[in-house]
Amino acid sequence: MVPMVEAASLSRPARRGIQYLLSEGVQEMEAKVRDFMKLLQVDKRIGAADAQKAYTLLKLQFNWLLDSLDIFADVLSLRSEHHTGTWLAGMDVLAEDTLLLKGSYFKAPPLVTYLDRGHGAAIRRARTRLPGGKSNPVAVIRVPRERMISTGIASSLVHEVGHQGASLLGLIPSMRKVIQERVKMEPESATLWNWFDRWISEILSDFWSVAMIGIGSTTGLMNVVSVPSYFVFRLKPDDPHPPPWIRLRLSIAFGAVLFPDQQWERLRQLWDRLYPIKLAGPEKSRIFQHLDQLVPEFADLLVNHRPPSLKGKMLREVFPVEYRQPKRLRQLYQQWVKNPRDMKRYRPSIVFAAIGQARADQVISPRRENRHLRNMLTYWALKRVL
Template structure:
């Protein structure tokens, strides 16, 4: 059916309405209230603004082009239905822009919450510390954190697709509000950072290839197949273990410590190991990286919480098969040589040598007697030391929370002095070199 003048007027008015609403899309710097210390990094802010501006300009150009097309003689051959289809595609693209805006608005709106916003900025710093590995294997994208309900965390990785197909310029990490503020939040947060890091290093395909060689050998095939299927989540748990030691496992237990039905619910088609074996895998990494009697104690405690006695034979067979290969699997992974690491072992890009239990215990005692020493420690090291102290029962949950609230605030304040964490030249190094400083009085140290 040919288009009428009324059809044209209707579609033109709808297109103009899109332009009017598009003009209401403002930079976050103009409409998001927060104290300076709670702001996301300048790199993240610039990347988000560039994306929103790029998509806004594209939509505006397409809408103006549509209006010009409606008025052109060449459009007269198109039916009303064809013209409506063109308009509806424009509206979908506009809605994609709003979806992208809302993703980042969820992050930034929380930055206006008293105390919480500043703590989130501190978690941004800690996340970047966990991602910025030495060696220059990649340029770490900016990461930003926000809180949500639930027990687990999640990440929308940088350089993946946003609604509408645009590349996400910023990693957005959702962390559980119920874990603020304690060392357990580091386990969840660094696990999500591990997803981003594993992707940047192409670890999943590389490690899976090594596991599949074990499958081809024909021994314990089901166990190795399951580990291959779960490798994405396992690598992220390893990333946390390699940064914070036993705090990674105790934090994981805090997440997956559910009623027994769920802990032993074995799904063979999903990306996550079932909770009981997931904790066992974490402990296997701990034994391989940080030899210490604490792992035997923690393992026995986990088994006492969730005894396998009475499980159906099929589940027991899977569990026994997995437990049998865990030591070999842990050694395979930590000694793996991905092509992206140019000949280095996977374990050697992480600070595990400096984070042995005895070293963390020594640091905690030194910090107790000289509290100012904690001021220059890397964020992940702070969480590692406090996680170890909590496991040793050397610090109460209340004391731990007070220290971490202070340190999160400190890292946020330091970043507010115009230092962005990028590559090797980052805020942590600036602190260690004495380039940034806040007095005890300014920070109101306890």
């Protein structure tokens, strides 16, 4: 057991799933070792080559079990860190909240978070195969330590939650079908639509994040993809991520459709000033301009997409977008300025959305923003165990 305060612990469903998986793996391993020893003792005629073959297979299976253990050891070990463990538990609550849609379209798995070095967030989705072939009982989300600042926490975290949600809803194949229909309808733009097809997994996750936490998702993404211009305009056929320049354009477009407000145009203009398209060079500039012209059409296509899993509903209809409208979020924040304790009455995603909106409006300082979010992460962690 890893020593930790109770508030830092995993949710009960997550603990049960991990404990069952590992205990089952240990029992199976013990049984296979006994069978191997029995084989050596009983069958004296077994050749050295056959014995070695059985041994190496057994060793591989043992290593697979250790690999599975290591995955969850990373999650658990950080829970013993002062403050960090409790914040992670609060992030678990936030992650689970942002997987919830309006309606019952799937059974949500437990989600757990942990911090790691490096620049990229990632998810090991629930119900995918672990080393050795077992089904993963929980979604494991890795968040870089550098993202543990203000609403950037939620931007990265909810993007990874979006990967899980898109998988549960089967959004990738359904959107690819729609895109390929456009390829047939608009053969002159086939190359451009195929870029969107290649990037659809990451695009869907960005959409999920914007739909859940509003402009805080886009400003958080802007911080992540603010890199030297060479990388901002780099087009790689084997990269599932859109180049940062067009990726932010897409995030802004989703926000403008879901949450109409002048702030999205201001953000677009800011991005243009930070990374003028001429920095891409003549040839790439033309590609990015053509892609940019398709962005509004593509955003409208995705937001109004009706995947089979939603039983006739559009994507925009199953996300709680009415509660994330900028006007409402601004009112909420002003309400919390007068009575900060009132913040505890609201869902984690609403809190991050409203504070992200306040930060975008520059009515809250970074210091106060961090203090509010740190306190709320701790509160959600405590509330879960009390």
